[in-house]
Amino acid sequence: MHTTEFIWTSFHKELHAFIRHSLKDEMASDDVLQDVFVKIHTRRHTLKDEGKLVSWVWQITRNTVLDHFRTKRQFTELPDDLVLQHEENPFNATFAQCMSPFIHNLSPLHKEAIKKIDIEGMPQKQFAEQEGISYTAAKSRVQRARLHLKDLFLECCAIPADKYGNILDMIPQKNCRCQERPSPHALVSSM
Structure with missing residues (x-):
């Protein structure tokens, strides 16, 4: 069974580049990468087939990026009397x-x-x-x-x-x- 350190050494550069490309924010990318490896470390026991390590790591990464977007959404309350103004050209x-x-x-x-x-x-x-x-x-x-x-x-x-x-x-x-x-x-x- 591969250790978290082995996974870090093998994947962290590619994962960080993917996350940075997705988020377009260096600091947030570092945080999400850290979250990815916390999940990898704490869920390592759930990987039953070592041959699927690569897809397992990328799935965790994609899901963590999606979780980041879900939690960072900012909603603006719109007034009740707002009317859509559609201007025909x-x-x-x-x-x-x-x-x-x-x-x-x-x-x-x-x-x-x-x-x-x-x-x-x-x-x-x-x-x-x-x-x-x-x-x-x-x-x-x-x-x-x-x-x-x-x-x-x-x-x-x-x-x-x-x-x-x-x-x-x-x-x-x-x-x-x-x-x-x-x-x-x-x-x-x-x-």
């Missing part, structure tokens, strides 16, 4: 209008997929049943339609976005067709 609505001429340039199959899935919000499984195709084929059709739509649009405009995917601007390029856009209601009714 008005630019995304404008962008949706700009997509209309490009949707009209898609093939009938791709236009139908975009209309049903992205505009009307139909689930892809329901779309597959309606079209009489497999679910996989429906997903592929929608993906190809979206890619083709994106390619058409990027030929016309640059679209910088924030890290959440919200469109920040549309920068028209030469021969931009965005100026031809009908209203969003005309888009849905004309399809």
Whole structure:
């Protein structure tokens, strides 16, 4: 049976690096590493198969890191009258209008997929049943339609976005067709 000293010598550097990476705090990492070896020392008798020493040590380490996060959680009491303020990005609505001429340039199959899935919000499984195709084929059709739509649009405009995917601007390029856009209601009714 391996001693705690042997386990320390064999594992402490790797375990400390793992803990430090997980916690991003040197002092807390030292404390958690100490807790790990206290648990290893006090629970050594529970390891029945010496061949599983490595997985046993890592399991104790992972659990101790999780315990650290559970005990260190800080909760802030929120007021009862707090209301979620959800701000729509008005630019995304404008962008949706700009997509209309490009949707009209898609093939009938791709236009139908975009209309049903992205505009009307139909689930892809329901779309597959309606079209009489497999679910996989429906997903592929929608993906190809979206890619083709994106390619058409990027030929016309640059679209910088924030890290959440919200469109920040549309920068028209030469021969931009965005100026031809009908209203969003005309888009849905004309399809």
